[in-house]
Amino acid sequence: MNRFEQAAGRLMVALDYPTAERARELIKTLEGIPCYMKVGMQLYYSAGPDFVRELKERGYSVFLDLKMHDIPNTVKNGAYSLTSLGVDMFNVHAAGGLKMMKAAKEGVMEALSASPSLKQPILIGVTQLTSTDQKMLNQELGIPGTVEESVVCYASLTKEAGLDGVVASPLEVRAIKETCGQDFKTVTPGIRPAGSAVGDQSRTLTPLEAMKQGTDYIVVGRPIITAPSPRDAALQIIEEMKQAW
Numbered sequence: 001m002n003r004f005e006q007a008a009g010r011l012m013v014a015l016d017y018p019t020a021e022r023a024r025e026l027i028k029t030l031e032g033i034p035c036y037m038k039v040g041m042q043l044y045y046s047a048g049p050d051f052v053r054e055l056k057e058r059g060y061s062v063f064l065d066l067k068m069h070d071i072p073n074t075v076k077n078g079a080y081s082l083t084s085l086g087v088d089m090f091n092v093h094a095a096g097g098l099k100m101m102k103a104a105k106e107g108v109m110e111a112l113s114a115s116p117s118l119k120q121p122i123l124i125g126v127t128q129l130t131s132t133d134q135k136m137l138n139q140e141l142g143i144p145g146t147v148e149e150s151v152v153c154y155a156s157l158t159k160e161a162g163l164d165g166v167v168a169s170p171l172e173v174r175a176i177k178e179t180c181g182q183d184f185k186t187v188t189p190g191i192r193p194a195g196s197a198v199g200d201q202s203r204t205l206t207p208l209e210a211m212k213q214g215t216d217y218i219v220v221g222r223p224i225i226t227a228p229s230p231r232d233a234a235l236q237i238i239e240e241m242k243q244a245w
Ligand SMILES: O=C(O)c1cc(=O)[nH]c(=O)n1[C@@H]1O[C@H](COP(=O)(O)O)[C@@H](O)[C@H]1O
Pocket: 014, 016, 040, 065, 067, 091, 126, 128, 129, 130, 131, 167, 168, 189, 190, 191, 199, 201, 219, 220, 221, 222, 223
């Protein structure tokens, strides 16, 4: 694998579109770039599992971002369904607690033993959303301490539950890896190339800065999908990622 492919494989493009048709247009413009594709609530709720299967048939790695957060039994069954669908990665909210996250893992393992040909998906806990800032954490969510402390606390809980890593902002990657180990995966949205609109994100870094923090994957939506040329935007981000090595 050359350096371009290595970097592209760590870029997760958020297909935040209302329909499969719109997502297919973007995929066409990104043809030949071996990035990860992230399907979130907007697209999944409209296009469903068929679109995930289509992405798999096209050869993409798929992160299904549905952020499950429910009672343990419901999450276990949801995890069973998503594993059976054949996604490469999916996530649950760490705020659902230890028992819920362990149930998610059980759902994965049960699906794998029912269909041994399936590949084990990477199971990730969402810590504090990258739109959450210090004031919101303390005043709205009622969680004391700093954002980093809360993120590291959720990351430790996620590790204890036996999951593979967390979603966090790139600003917390070093602290997460120090506490949970270098192999514990970090998936980091809140990526903003220099000069691009921050929008509703609060805790952001550029692609280069995020890679320098040692993150495993960066998630990028609007800076690519709303760019005049999404292909150029994606290629530029991959170039930036390569500079970190
Ligand atoms: O789990 C996620 O992917 C996620 C977690 C988080 O804390 N923040 C966050 O932005 N995301 C997702 O990452 C993507 C970021 O998109 P942009 O802000 O457009 O780059 C969106 O699809 C979000 O749903």
